[in-house]
Amino acid sequence: MIEVKNITKKYGSFTALDDISFTINDGEVVGFLGPNGAGKSTTMNIITGFIEQTEGHVLVNGFDTVKKAKKSKGEIGYMPENVPLYVDLTVKEFVNYMAELRKVNRKVKKERVQKVLKETGLDVMQNKLIKNLSRGQKQRVSLAGTLVADPKILILDEPTVGLDPKQITEIRSLIKDLGKKHTVILSSHILSEVSQICDRVIIINKGKIVAIDTPDNLEKKVSTNNVIYVTVEDNEQKVETLKNKIPGVIDINLIKTNEDGTKQFEIKGQDDVNLNKVVFSEFAKENIVILEMKKLDATLEDAFMKIIKEGGTK
Ligand code: ADP
Numbered sequence: 001m002i003e004v005k006n007i008t009k010k011y012g013s014f015t016a017l018d019d020i021s022f023t024i025n026d027g028e029v030v031g032f033l034g035p036n037g038a039g040k041s042t043t044m045n046i047i048t049g050f051i052e053q054t055e056g057h058v059l060v061n062g063f064d065t066v067k068k069a070k071k072s073k074g075e076i077g078y079m080p081e082n083v084p085l086y087v088d089l090t091v092k093e094f095v096n097y098m099a100e101l102r103k104v105n106r107k108v109k110k111e112r113v114q115k116v117l118k119e120t121g122l123d124v125m126q127n128k129l130i131k132n133l134s135r136g137q138k139q140r141v142s143l144a145g146t147l148v149a150d151p152k153i154l155i156l157d158e159p160t161v162g163l164d165p166k167q168i169t170e171i172r173s174l175i176k177d178l179g180k181k182h183t184v185i186l187s188s189h190i191l192s193e194v195s196q197i198c199d200r201v202i203i204i205n206k207g208k209i210v211a212i213d214t215p216d217n218l219e220k221k222v223s224t225n226n227v228i229y230v231t232v233e234d235n236e237q238k239v240e241t242l243k244n245k246i247p248g249v250i251d252i253n254l255i256k257t258n259e260d261g262t263k264q265f266e267i268k269g270q271d272d273v274n275l276n277k278v279v280f281s282e283f284a285k286e287n288i289v290i291l292e293m294k295k296l297d298a299t300l301e302d303a304f305m306k307i308i309k310e311g312g313t314k
């Protein structure tokens with residue numbers, strides 16, 4: 001179990017993580033989802049004990065990552081964002097070296113190395129030099145190095161970044177498999193990716209957790225039904241009264257107020273209704289000026305807006 005309690009991380013005066021808390025249970029596969037700069041790597045680095053938080057604490061299977069750093073580190077296999085590999089070693093040499101580094105028992109070392117090479121599909125290329133491998137294969141080498149000490153918890157930072165679609169599919173299915181025996185945390189900025197692999201998703205934005213939920217529930221929240229977003233001049237009350245007046249419109253909700261005072265509304269319609277058309281004409285009748293109108297596609301940005309607006313689901 002990983003217990004993250006009120007973690008704040010400051011780099012100078014900049015707050016990268018702002019009082020985040022969550023728990024990850026044994027056997028779970030959890031995804032950190034968020035745009036670049038959200039704080040995913042920082043969170044992972046704190047859990048793994050590579051950097052120290054400014055406030056709060058983290059317990060990894062009961063071990064405090066600061067006070068019992070050695071023990072908590074021993075529970076975790078960590079694959080950082082930019083895969084560090086010794087390119088002049090062969091695959092087998094590298095995994096063997098990682099086994100030594102992680103103090104895998106001499107007697108079982110050989111067996112363990114072969115086991116993880118097999119698990120990661122690298123046994124057929126174990127004598128190849130790492131520098132001659134494809135990016136996807138290198139990623140698997142890194143994963144093998146992480147797995148060799150048989151950690152209970154795997155932390156994988158953006159494991160599919162830079163891979164081609166076929167390699168991505170391979171790594172994802174490998175991670176799914178690993179999830180059967182390990183607790184896994186992975187990070188990604190792709191909503192569909194974490195949905196496919198993870199039991200739960202933690203959405204991080206600007207150093208704060210904005211949602212923790214199952215992929216199913218999150219997708220329901222950002223589903224691309226018949227929805228449009230309309231930005232108008234400050235006319236909140238007038239727009240609210242239109243809720244029940246426009247044929248085919250199910251709901252109108254204020255999403256955000258922009259700095260210039262303009263307001264964005266989310267408008268939901270029945271499936272067969274051309275929302276652009278009815279909203280445009282009805283708003284015109286009421287003299288509400290439409291500054292922007294866009295259809296919802298389930299981008300991360302829209303998901304965030306929606307989830308933040310709803311006050312999170314923690
Ligand atoms: P993510 O992994 O979600 O892309 P990071 O955790 O790497 O985000 O970064 C979170 C924020 O903290 C970013 O704004 C980043 O610029 C900042 N940051 C990360 N590491 C440092 C550092 N060593 N010094 C200063 N700022 C940092």
Ligand code: MG
Pocket residue numbers: 040041042081157
């Ligand atoms: Mg990162």
